[in-house]
Amino acid sequence: MTSYLFYPGCSMETSAKAYYESLIAVKKTLGLDLVEIDDWNCCGATEYLGINLIPAYALISRNLALATQQANGSRTVVAPCSACYLNLAKADHYMLERPELGEKVNLALQAGNLFYKPGSLEIRHLLDILINDVGLEEIKSKVKKPLRGIKVAPYLGCMVPRPDYKKRWSDHEHPDELDRLLSALGAEAIDFPLKTHCCGGHMPQISPSTAFELIRRLLHGADLYEADLLVTVCPMCQMNLDAFQAETNRYFHTNYKIPIIFFTQLMGLAFGEDPKELGFGRELVSTEFALSRIGLEIPEPDGSKVQPKRAKKTGLPMPTMPADEEAHK
Amino acid sequence: MLANTAPQTTNPLSTVINPNLRFLEEVSGATAGISRLEMCIQCGTCGGSCPSSTDMEYTPRSIFAMLRAGLREEVLSSNTPWICVSCYHCVVRCPQEVHIPDVMYTLKSMAIRAKLYKDATAPDFSMTFVDMVETYGRSFELGLATRHYLKHFPLRLPSMAPMGLGLLSKQRMEITPHRIEGINQLKAILQLAKELEAIE
Incomplete structure (x- = not known):
C-alpha cells in the first residue's frame, strides 16, 4: 500500500459528499492509504487571494506545515478538489519562485509555531495519482462490471490541467487522462471538446448571467454528443452543473437533464461496489435513466426524505391552463 | 505586500509628482510569484481565450495597457478582475507567460483597499467567505449562501428554494459550521500575516 x-x-x-463516499469505497480496492492531515483548514478557494496576499498564502501554508509535521515518509499531498489542489500547489510554487513571499508566510506561521519549507512536499490531484501511480492496467484488472453501453462526457474543468506548474498533464486544454480511465472501466468516453472549459466557478454568486452561459455551453456540448452522464473531478464543477442546472434551464428556457457525477462513483460501479456506498442519489439531476442503461437501480440516500408530490393544486386559487387541469385530474 | 522588492531604479521624484507613473510596477510587485506583467506584448491572446470577456468592461489586454498608462482609477473601478473566472486559459496561451489570474487577484485586493469597485456583489462575497473561514477555519456554505443571497439576490431566493432544499435533504449542506481545533492558532497566524502585509 502506498x-x-x-x-x-x-x-x-x-456538497461533494458523494465524491468522498465513493473515494472511500474505491481506495481499498486500489490499495491507496490516505492519511488525512490533522485539523486542516480551508484553502481559501478563489476568495482569499483576491483580498489579502500574505494572509491568503499563510492560510494555505498552515496545511502544508501540518502535512510536513505528519509526513512520516510520505511527501505527497493528495487533494481531490481542483481549487484546493491548485491553491496548495500555487503556494508551494510561488514561495519557491519568490523567496520573500515564503519568508513572510513563514514569519506569520511562526505565530502558530509552524514552518513550511517551500518545495518540500509534492502536491498532486487525485486523478493524477490514479493514472500515474496506481496505473490504468491495475485499475482495469479490478473491474468486475464493465460499464458497457454508457456514454460519458469526461470533464476536468480548469484548475487541474491548468496552470500545471509541474507539467503533469498530457495537455493543458485537451488532456486524455480521464478519457483513458473511463475507457478502462468499459465506458464509452466521448471526445468532449469542452472538457477543460470553465463551469462558472463562483460566478453563480456574483454574476449569474455569466455563470449560466458557461453552464449552458457545457450542458449543450454534452447533449450534442448524446452523453448519458457528465463525469467531473471537482466539487465546484459538480455543484455548478448539477445544482444550478435547473436555474440555467429556467434562464434559457431549455430542458437539459444531464446527470453530473464524480469519476470515483463510476469507478466504484465498475468495481462492483453497492451504488448506495458510492453516494448515488445525492445528485439533484437524477442518474436513474443513465444508469438503467447498464442495468443498475439507484437508491435514495439514507435520511433523504422524498417530498410527496401534490396530487392537485392546493392553497391560493391561481389561473390555470386547460392542459394543467388535465394533468391534475 | 511585496512592493518593497520592486526594482528601485527610477528617479523617486517622478513618483512623487505622479504615483501612477509606476502603477504597473506597483501591481506587478504586489503579485505573488514573478508576475511577468512587464513582458506583455499586447497581442490580445488573453482576451481572445477568455470565456467571460464578453461581460468585462475591458479585456485583460486593455487592462494591461491601462496599467502601463497609469490609469489607476479606471483600472481599479472596472469590473474586469471581478468577472475573471480563474480558468487559466489565458495563462497557458500567453506567449509571454504573464500570470494573468494572479494579477487579477492583486487588482481585486487593490480595488477593495481603495474602495474603487462599483458593484459590491463580488467583494462582499469574497469578504463574507473569508469571514467564515477566519471564524471557523472551514467554509460554511449555508451561512455564506444565506447571508449573500439575502443581501444581493433576494429575488432569486424563490427560484432557488428547491435547490437549497434539495441540497439539505440530500445532506449536501451542513446546518452548523465545523470549527477546527486549532482555530486560535490559525487566528494568530492570520493576524500576524495581516500586520506583515500592512508593512509596505
Whole structure:
C-alpha cells in the first residue's frame, strides 16, 4: 500500500459528499492509504487571494506545515478538489519562485509555531495519482462490471490541467487522462471538446448571467454528443452543473437533464461496489435513466426524505391552463 | 505586500509628482510569484481565450495597457478582475507567460483597499467567505449562501428554494459550521500575516 497525505477540503464533507463516499469505497480496492492531515483548514478557494496576499498564502501554508509535521515518509499531498489542489500547489510554487513571499508566510506561521519549507512536499490531484501511480492496467484488472453501453462526457474543468506548474498533464486544454480511465472501466468516453472549459466557478454568486452561459455551453456540448452522464473531478464543477442546472434551464428556457457525477462513483460501479456506498442519489439531476442503461437501480440516500408530490393544486386559487387541469385530474 | 522588492531604479521624484507613473510596477510587485506583467506584448491572446470577456468592461489586454498608462482609477473601478473566472486559459496561451489570474487577484485586493469597485456583489462575497473561514477555519456554505443571497439576490431566493432544499435533504449542506481545533492558532497566524502585509 502506498501512503499519501490527504487534504480533503471543505466540500468533501458537505456538497461533494458523494465524491468522498465513493473515494472511500474505491481506495481499498486500489490499495491507496490516505492519511488525512490533522485539523486542516480551508484553502481559501478563489476568495482569499483576491483580498489579502500574505494572509491568503499563510492560510494555505498552515496545511502544508501540518502535512510536513505528519509526513512520516510520505511527501505527497493528495487533494481531490481542483481549487484546493491548485491553491496548495500555487503556494508551494510561488514561495519557491519568490523567496520573500515564503519568508513572510513563514514569519506569520511562526505565530502558530509552524514552518513550511517551500518545495518540500509534492502536491498532486487525485486523478493524477490514479493514472500515474496506481496505473490504468491495475485499475482495469479490478473491474468486475464493465460499464458497457454508457456514454460519458469526461470533464476536468480548469484548475487541474491548468496552470500545471509541474507539467503533469498530457495537455493543458485537451488532456486524455480521464478519457483513458473511463475507457478502462468499459465506458464509452466521448471526445468532449469542452472538457477543460470553465463551469462558472463562483460566478453563480456574483454574476449569474455569466455563470449560466458557461453552464449552458457545457450542458449543450454534452447533449450534442448524446452523453448519458457528465463525469467531473471537482466539487465546484459538480455543484455548478448539477445544482444550478435547473436555474440555467429556467434562464434559457431549455430542458437539459444531464446527470453530473464524480469519476470515483463510476469507478466504484465498475468495481462492483453497492451504488448506495458510492453516494448515488445525492445528485439533484437524477442518474436513474443513465444508469438503467447498464442495468443498475439507484437508491435514495439514507435520511433523504422524498417530498410527496401534490396530487392537485392546493392553497391560493391561481389561473390555470386547460392542459394543467388535465394533468391534475 | 511585496512592493518593497520592486526594482528601485527610477528617479523617486517622478513618483512623487505622479504615483501612477509606476502603477504597473506597483501591481506587478504586489503579485505573488514573478508576475511577468512587464513582458506583455499586447497581442490580445488573453482576451481572445477568455470565456467571460464578453461581460468585462475591458479585456485583460486593455487592462494591461491601462496599467502601463497609469490609469489607476479606471483600472481599479472596472469590473474586469471581478468577472475573471480563474480558468487559466489565458495563462497557458500567453506567449509571454504573464500570470494573468494572479494579477487579477492583486487588482481585486487593490480595488477593495481603495474602495474603487462599483458593484459590491463580488467583494462582499469574497469578504463574507473569508469571514467564515477566519471564524471557523472551514467554509460554511449555508451561512455564506444565506447571508449573500439575502443581501444581493433576494429575488432569486424563490427560484432557488428547491435547490437549497434539495441540497439539505440530500445532506449536501451542513446546518452548523465545523470549527477546527486549532482555530486560535490559525487566528494568530492570520493576524500576524495581516500586520506583515500592512508593512509596505
